[in-house]
Amino acid sequence: MTSIVLGQGRDGSDTCIDLPELLATRLLVQGNSGSGKSHLLRRLLEQTATLVQQIMIDPEGDFVTLAERYGHLVIDVEDQSEASLRAAGERVRAHRASVVLNLEQVEAEMQLRAAGAFLNGMFEAPRAHWYPALVVVDEAQLFAPVASGDTSDEARRLSLGAMTNLMCRGRKRGLAGVIATQRLAKLAKNVAAEASNFLMGRTFLDIDMARAADLLGMERRAAESFRDLARGQFMALGPALSRRPKLLTIGPVETASHNTGPVLVPLEPVVAEDLRDIILEPVHEFSPRPRRETRPPPPDLLAQLDAYGATREAEEPAATADLTEVDATQLWDMVSGVASEDGADYKPLATLYQDFQLRARIQGLSRNILDLGRFQRILATIRAGLDQERAESEDWQKAEAIAATLPEDVQGVFLLLARTALDSETCPDDDALARAYGTHSLGRARRQLAYLEEREVIVLQETPFGRRVAIVGLGWQTAS
Template identity: 60%
Template sequence: MTTPAKVSIDLGTRSGGGTAVLDLEELLATRLLVQGNSGSGKSHLLRRLLEQSAPWVQQAVIDPEGDFVTLADRFGHVVVDAQRGEADLQRIAARVRQHRVSVVLNLEGLDSEQQMRAAAAFLGGLFDADRDMWYPLLVVVDEAQLFAPTAAGEVSDDARKVSLGAMTNLMCRGRKRGLAGVIATQRLAKLAKNVAAEASNFLMGRTFLDIDMARAADLLGMERRQAEMFRDLESGNFVALGPALARRPLPVRIGPVDTQARSTSPKLLPLPEPAAAEDAHDLIFTPGADEARTLVPRRTPTVAPTADVLAQLARSLPATPPLAPEPPPGLPAALSPEQRQAAIDAALHEILSESDAGFRTIAVLYQDFLVRCRIRRVGGDTLSLSAFRRRLAVAHAGINIAEAEADDSPWAEVLAMAAALPEDMQGVFLSLARAAFDHRPCPSDADVARAYGSRSPGRARRLLAYMEEHQVIVCRHDARGRRIVAIPGLAWETDPGDPNAPTAALPEAAPTD
């Protein structure tokens, strides 16, 4: 099928008559934000857009409720079940871009944090695809406030961080990679502003809260007194504005769709004939033949913030009596300061020796560290979370902490430079500095990504660019295209290394006594 110079999508009817059209090519360059309360017709609008544009552009739908899987029967979308590992989702996303297959990522059945991590992995795979695969791709994210929230809420900070980062990449940097973000949200106030602000096209539906009406009016360039109109919009009616839609706010009514969602709005149904009181009692309290005899009530867990949980774990360590001259009979003696430090170093070394340590979150590693310290009877306060992160980064780079913290050590300046970087980048920088100090070949993109806890070479390249922008490293290439990294001010420089080389063995963690 030959694509004409301009493809117009029929969204429905305009106010006063006529067809409401959307310029598909303009949409691919300028992105779209859809807002409306539950029942306003957001999902219906997204379905209409997906159905009308399916013949013209590849599509990927992030579907938290499994509503869009019905597109598979009519338009050939492949349904990707998100109940699999993050690495698998990244690889699947790369194949989606390579083979230009339209897909629906079905997140149904996962809890909020699992949905965020799965969506982030999938979007990361789409974003990190090789340049040769940067074909136009319409990425539709329903209930975007779940993946780019203004606050973490009941999910961990780590999950919010990776999910928000993926959504920001989609909306802020995706255009050059062929990714056109279409995000829908129930409430603008719950959606991160840096994600919403990147959209140039808007379809605003019914909403009731003053703060959401005011933000909708601001985005459409309307006066605050006109914001009341959003309360009066009927389901399926939206106000459109943007280069792909209309130059002035335009009321539109979304047209019909060919497919239906699996979930529908509740409808009133007649109740069954009333039963006698005794029969009704038996129906409720007598288990059926196919029911399990033991029913376990489902309880909603109370999720505490990660920092509070880790602090509680640290406080639970047995305190060592500071002045106890002799231990009680039958118990081992308290560790001396040297023994205590050696036990902490051994716990760190054991954690780093595990093959998957680089891909586990810092919160999980810290809990593992606390358990290992308890096994070694390290009493009292061990390391705070921030101190643990720093010590782990130093040990991961193979740096002797005692020598590094000496006043006359050149590593003291390196540690000060690392402290100016975000915490999750400090380990990468210290690994590069160690390679430069030892005159080893420059780590490859795969090695840098592994030190960061990722499998994405594209992310590794962005990390190096970030550190170079902040003047903590200098990158250059020799005549053969091999990369060299230097540490400014110290005359440390790595040997040339192939950036495309496979992952090498990590250096041993240095003893820290």
């Protein structure tokens, strides 16, 4: 049994928390602002820093100081996209890194989206990376609210779904949720109900006291005792804490938050008249700029090129080239140019096709010289690593025929597997599969392998030395 001292009981004896039991049963902390929730979480994190991986969802930037003493990685989300945060969540589990997700610098909408994406990334990690991890969420009522507030429904659903997964399904994946909230009444019930350990601090509202008493199995008339708790005192109950409600005073901590509370500072005597000119100093109001004349927006670039081409054909009919036969190498080079652009792997297909159409018009070709389906197959073939000569071979035409029977979004993944199997190379890793699928989520890319196996176009084999794939009907196999 691995126990840590959380604080002292009523008689002064040490009160411990059983860490393995906590990882299996989760923890809920409630207390009004100023009751000592952050102090409790900091004590728990400090005492377990060397024993288990820690993930801290920090909406106020209170816990970034853990990095200075315990080496936690601080992730500031203001410069991160949802896709990068989802990928970071998967990698954190793979490398067993203790992390503080700092949400202090972003607004409420982005806080929900960032926390949801990061938690979903952790949840989608492969089974090989299901190491035990303590996931602490401060101000959990923000991320799992009972009702919608000022944020969009989409952001709320994303965050609430991630929190529900953490508390309801996280145990089998090694994720132990520790959630802290100011008010139980504002926290979604399906999230709070999954905790088996409780630490209830000072609270004053009748509805919160009654609900806390119910969770602890106390009589209703004893609920008013929560008003009398001092800062840092909590009633503890749960298999990792105590079999009966027990008063607990949280022990001291070694680190401190950058966000200190208000401190009384004596007022300096100042004559009111001396401040009048400063406080009532005139504000220079600038006159509004004259309204600009509205002009119709210019047509898009492709439309301008089409109009120019039509005018040119009308004026010089003899000089117009016959576009019925176009050099295949020219088309291949244009698609290769689109595929080589920065970030092209993750751009929508429609955006890439529009880029191709623009290149075609610049070279004097029709913008519809290549339909979308054929463009996508050429693009997938180029991404798979084939040149034009090999792409026209009989063997590769068979692979393209199989790809044509699949949904468009997975054709690129299949062609990448087919090319590596044709050349007897090792199976592409998760990053290569994600690029072929056009996603940053490694878990989502891995699921396409299972889908292709269900469609009976590949045979997947997991070996101690890695992954092997065979193409059904063609007899190609990747190397072990």
